[in-house]
Amino acid sequence: MENSKKISRENLFATVLLMIVVIVGISVAYAALSSTLRVSTESVSSNTLTWNVGFNPGTVNAVSGGSSNAGRVCGAATVTASSVTIADTTLSKPEDSCTYALTVKNTGSIDATLHTITPAAPTSTSCTNSGASMVCGNITYKLTTDSAGTTLLTTGGTLAKTNGTSTIYMVVKYTGTDVSETEQSQENGGFTLIYNQK
Secondary structure, three states: OHHHHHHHHHHHHHHHHHHHHHHHHHHHHHHHHOOOOOOOOOOOOOOOOOOOEEEOOEEEOOEEEOOOOOOOEOOOEEEOOOOEEEOOOEOOOOOOEEEEEEEEEEOOOOOEEEEEEEEEOOEOOOOEEEOOEEEEOOEEEEEEOOOOOOOEOOOOOEEOOOOEEEEEEEEEEEOOOOOOOOOOOOEOOEEEEEEEEO
16 A cells, blocks of 8 residues: 555656656747847837917007098007007097008917907997807997908808918998987997917
8 A cells, every 4th residue: 555655646746747858848838939029119209289369569659540530549459479458539520430440460380269259348338249249339340351341251261380370351331321420439339250270
């Protein structure tokens, strides 16, 4: 019986030894068949995009409209990149108007689009408005795409990147029909334009 235990131990030892040899052999064979692959880059850099849409700064004098210049005064427009301020203006009779050519420029690296046009009524004056047109008493304010003031500015147009420009016109016009209408003084009327990334 002792002999049989001895043989069993030897068989067990041989079996364990054989399993170790087989496992080592499989590992060596697996290592011999493996490959190492690398993916690398030489250089990666990001190009920062820029956003810069605004008015072309300076001073803009108005083109006067109407049958006569008597009594009409078109104040000069002071233009910064983000705002236009028109000095005191007087319209004395029906059809008198003052038109200002304003240049919007995109010097950024992203195409822009005109997203919204929001009228801002003058203080202490009620108005009816629709997009780029606002009628306040006997004065009409308009943003147009032509100097004649006939085609209203609309949203959705593209302002191309890298020095794309667009000329818009601010038109202030006496649209009353009777010179005997009550004199009005209106302050701070205008529009807010919002450009978005296209």
